[in-house]
Amino acid sequence: EDKVVQSPxxxxxxxxxTVTLNCSYEVTNFRSLLWYKQEKKAPTFLFMLTSSGxxxxxxxLSSILDKKELFSILNITATQTGDSAVYLCAVTNNSGGSNYxxxxxxxTLLTVNP
Amino acid sequence: xxxxxxxxxxxxxKSGTSVKIECRSLDFQATTMFWxxxxxxxxxxxxxxSNEGSKATYEQGVEKDKFLINHASLTLSTxxxxxxxxxxxxxxxxxxxxxxxxxxxYTFGSGTRLTVV
Numbered sequence: 001e002d003k004v005v006q007s008p009x010x011x012x013x014x015x016x017x018t019v020t021l022n023c024s025y026e027v028t029n030f031r032s033l034l035w036y037k038q039e040k041k042a043p044t045f046l047f048m049l050t051s052s053g054x055x056x057x058x059x060x061l062s063s064i065l066d067k068k069e070l071f072s073i074l075n076i077t078a079t080q081t082g083d084s085a086v087y088l089c090a091v092t093n094n095s096g097g098s099n100y101x102x103x104x105x106x107x108t109l110l111t112v113n114p
Numbered sequence: 115x116x117x118x119x120x121x122x123x124x125x126x127x128k129s130g131t132s133v134k135i136e137c138r139s140l141d142f143q144a145t146t147m148f149w150x151x152x153x154x155x156x157x158x159x160x161x162x163x164s165n166e167g168s169k170a171t172y173e174q175g176v177e178k179d180k181f182l183i184n185h186a187s188l189t190l191s192t193x194x195x196x197x198x199x200x201x202x203x204x205x206x207x208x209x210x211x212x213x214x215x216x217x218x219x220y221t222f223g224s225g226t227r228l229t230v231v
Contacts, residue, residue, distance in 0.1 A: 004157075034220070041123075042207060042222040043158075088158070100211070101148060102220060106157040 002027045004105035006089050012111045017079050021108045023089030024071040031100060033072050035063055036088040038107065043088055046074070079112045086110070116142045118210045120223025127198055127230055135193045135226045137208035144210035147191035148220075149183060152205040164191055198230040 003026040013019055025033065032050045036043035047056045049065035049072060056063050060079075065072045076083055086109050090102040117140040127133050137147060146165050150158040162178075164170035164185035172178045182194040191210075195202055207225040 041224040042118075042120075044222075045220070090158075101160055101163055102158075102209070103160070104150075104157040106155075109155075 002091055002093060002103040004089055004091055004103055006087075006105035006108050008108060009106060010109040010111070012113065013079055014113050015080060017112075018075065018077045019079060019110060021074040021076075021087050021089075021110070022071060023073070023105055025089075025091045025105075026070065027091050027093050027103075029094040030067065031092040031094045033065055034090045034092070034102065035072070035074050036090065038086045038088055039084075046087075076110075079110075081112050081114055084110060084112045116210075116212065116221040118144070118208060118221045118223040120208055120226060122226055123224060124227045125229070127228070129199055129230055130197055132194055132196045133198055133228060135195075135206055135208075135228075137191050137193075137210065137223045139189045139210045139212070139221070142210075142212040142221075143188035144191065144212060145188065146211040147183075147185055148209040148211070149181075149191075149193050150207045150209065152207060152225075158207065161193075195228065198228070200230045203228055203230045 005024045007022045034048045035046040047063045052067040060077045063074045086107040088107045089105045092100040119138045148163050149161045152158045160173050161176045162170045162172045162183050164183050166185050166188050170183040185191040205225050208223040209220045
């Protein structure tokens with residue numbers, strides 16, 4: 001059974017701080033790792049990572065995957081109060097035909113105080 | 115971009131009644147739909163996967179007779195919670211995958227907060 005562990009489970013910072021969120025995984029026949037931001041309702045897609053060592057970047061957010069050590073990090077620089085959310089990490093594998101179901105971690109609750 | 119409309123967003127029902135939740139893909143064909151349940155401060159737990167026109171595949175421990183999933187068309191999937199009990203109270207969310215995977219395959223609905231009293 002695929003497993004995703006995120007840390008920390010919660011984090012409180014001040015605006016302007018930089019944060020690093022961690023995601024480790026155990027997956028049989030790994031396909032991809034995805035990061036999502038969940039505010040009050042639906043998760044919104046941030047990044048999908050399939051290759052080691054290639055940083056994905058979008059504004060103040062960036063992420064990288066280490067397939068050897070089986071983990072990924074999500075960095076947020078110059079945090080803003082609008083970054084407050086639960087950040088979810090999920091993995092997919094190549095089993096199960098073409099459905100590629102997602103297995104989620106418990107998430108990291110980030111609170112950015114003004 | 116790809117949009118999935120899920121409704122109702124919130125529903126309160128009496129114990130023993132059934133509740134239907136709908137997810138519609140508005141601008142793409144959802145060949146696969148995933149249904150998740152999320153308890154407070156917990157992760158999204160996959161309940162079942164459905165492909166258009168075929169029976170859903172349920173995850174271990176999910177009662178298929180209690181959580182009826184219908185994916186009769188490429189734009190609509192429904193989850194019916196039958197004979198609901200208070201322990202079924204949760205946040206239910208769908209995720210649609212299109213054939214091309216343009217949105218990296220997973221577009222989420224906005225979720226349904228179910229409260230059974």
